[in-house]
Amino acid sequence: MTRIAYVNGRYMPHRKATVHIEDRGYQFGDGVYEVLPIQKGVLIDADLHFSRLARSLHELSIVMRMPERSLRAIVANVIRENRVQNGIAYVQITRGVARRDHAFPKLAKPTVVVTARHGPSLPEDVESWAATAVTVSDIRWGRCDIKSINLLPNVLAKQAAREAGAYEAILIGLDDIVMEGSASNVWIVNADGVLQTRPLDNHILPGCTRAALTELLAERDIVVSERAFSRNALTGAREVFLTGATALVKPITAIDGIPVADGAVGTVTRRLFDLFIAHAERQVRSKLQSDFSRGAM
Numbered sequence: 001m002t003r004i005a006y007v008n009g010r011y012m013p014h015r016k017a018t019v020h021i022e023d024r025g026y027q028f029g030d031g032v033y034e035v036l037p038i039q040k041g042v043l044i045d046a047d048l049h050f051s052r053l054a055r056s057l058h059e060l061s062i063v064m065r066m067p068e069r070s071l072r073a074i075v076a077n078v079i080r081e082n083r084v085q086n087g088i089a090y091v092q093i094t095r096g097v098a099r100r101d102h103a104f105p106k107l108a109k110p111t112v113v114v115t116a117r118h119g120p121s122l123p124e125d126v127e128s129w130a131a132t133a134v135t136v137s138d139i140r141w142g143r144c145d146i147k148s149i150n151l152l153p154n155v156l157a158k159q160a161a162r163e164a165g166a167y168e169a170i171l172i173g174l175d176d177i178v179m180e181g182s183a184s185n186v187w188i189v190n191a192d193g194v195l196q197t198r199p200l201d202n203h204i205l206p207g208c209t210r211a212a213l214t215e216l217l218a219e220r221d222i223v224v225s226e227r228a229f230s231r232n233a234l235t236g237a238r239e240v241f242l243t244g245a246t247a248l249v250k251p252i253t254a255i256d257g258i259p260v261a262d263g264a265v266g267t268v269t270r271r272l273f274d275l276f277i278a279h280a281e282r283q284v285r286s287k288l289q290s291d292f293s294r295g296a297m
């Protein structure tokens with residue numbers, strides 16, 4: 001089956017899908033992106049992802065003339081064309097093509113690329129979903145709340161993790177404060193047994209998985225402390241886990257080669273993993289049911 005990509009108004013074979021060499025995404029990293037999880041052909045937490053995309057575009061003053069509903073229709077088409085049941089959709093929007101000059105061009109039209117690829121179905125077993133992490137210095141810029149395509153520090157961090165045989169690199173900022181993962185948000189059950197994650201600000205990405213989980217916790221009156229914590233608090237935590245579109249809720253059982261607590265998946269992490277998986281499954285069921293009733297009408 002030929003993979004299909006969408007580029008600026010055209011659906012084309014993935015291997016022929018290209019953008020201009022003076023695209024500002026290529027030249028300057030002047031663009032934003034989203035990764036949306038797909039399960040059984042259904043986008044998970046789509047509203048959160050599309051609203052974060054709109055915010056990222058707004059923060060960089062990239063003006064999209066295409067309405068969001070058209071972009072959503074394109075994403076749905078790309079998923080269908082590629083027959084992706086489980087996997088991810090990728091949306092990238094740059095400021096467009098213009099003669100190379102750092103300042104914003106007057107006439108450029110945003111470049112829109114949408115792809116989709118196959119991936120695993122939701123994990124059933126939290127134990128086999130567990131992974132390890134390493135810590136590295138956070139060398140990123142001051143607007144990490146924007147999901148920009150400038151990912152070089154994240155690339156270097158993930159590579160350091162890979163070379164150490166770990167899944168994720170946890171970024172440590174000034175004063176030894178834990179920021180987030182190279183592609184995930186970091187949570188702990190601290191030494192006092194309190195669920196904790198760093199507050200949102202310009203130094204980390206407001207994760208959609210984090211937002212969805214936070215809502216699930218609020219509905220169940222489970223308290224989360226949104227307070228910064230140190231590298232020592234991380235390594236001394238009772239439990240550590242990550243959230244992200246591909247990590248979902250991922251237990252971290254060792255950091256820098258040293259087990260977290262007894263090195264087993266903790267009870268809080270296990271419960272939150274179950275909560276999030278059930279939340280994703282509910283969305284799949286309700287979308288499939290509404291599609292079915294529409295078709296049956």
Ligand SMILES: Cc1ncc(COP(=O)(O)O)c(C=O)c1O
Binds near residue numbers: 180181182204
């Ligand atoms: C730096 C960073 N932090 C956090 C996340 C988690 O965000 P989400 O839950 O929306 O995938 C990501 C996802 O790619 C990321 O790149």
